Amino acid sequence: MAHIKSEVSRFILIGGLNTLIGLSVIYIFVYIGLDNYLSNAIGYGVGLFFSFILNKYYVFRHNESNKVLLTQVVQFMIIFFIAYGFNLIILYTFLHFTTSYFSQLFAMIGYTVVFFLLNKFITFKDLK
Numbered sequence: 317m318a319h320i321k322s323e324v325s326r327f328i329l330i331g332g333l334n335t336l337i338g339l340s341v342i343y344i345f346v347y348i349g350l351d352n353y354l355s356n357a358i359g360y361g362v363g364l365f366f367s368f369i370l371n372k373y374y375v376f377r378h379n380e381s382n383k384v385l386l387t388q389v390v391q392f393m394i395i396f397f398i399a400y401g402f403n404l405i406i407l408y409t410f411l412h413f414t415t416s417y418f419s420q421l422f423a424m425i426g427y428t429v430v431f432f433l434l435n436k437f438i439t440f441k442d443l444k
Contacts, residue, residue, distance in 0.1 A: 326375040334363040346416050368392050376440035391439040403427035
């Protein structure tokens, strides 16, 4: 249980940094008048590579050989698109009820939960 708490703590730290960067990019583009969905895509695109490296080596502490790397990159990208799809569904739904800024925030929270759980149990599952 302590192992999972440690991973969650590291994920929150890295995710917080990634969220701050991504949400700032999204808000800047929304502020200058770019479409909500394009702003959202740019914000998420900014942090994707950064997120993979830090999640692999810092959050989930996977330091195995590079032969596993390609599989993990593919899984990470598939999971990203699943979580991002979930994000877009939430964004679309909330845009009918609240501001762009709150909608983006709620969408990001949903994305984060899905992204962590799928990467924890698929991409970076314990190999023991």
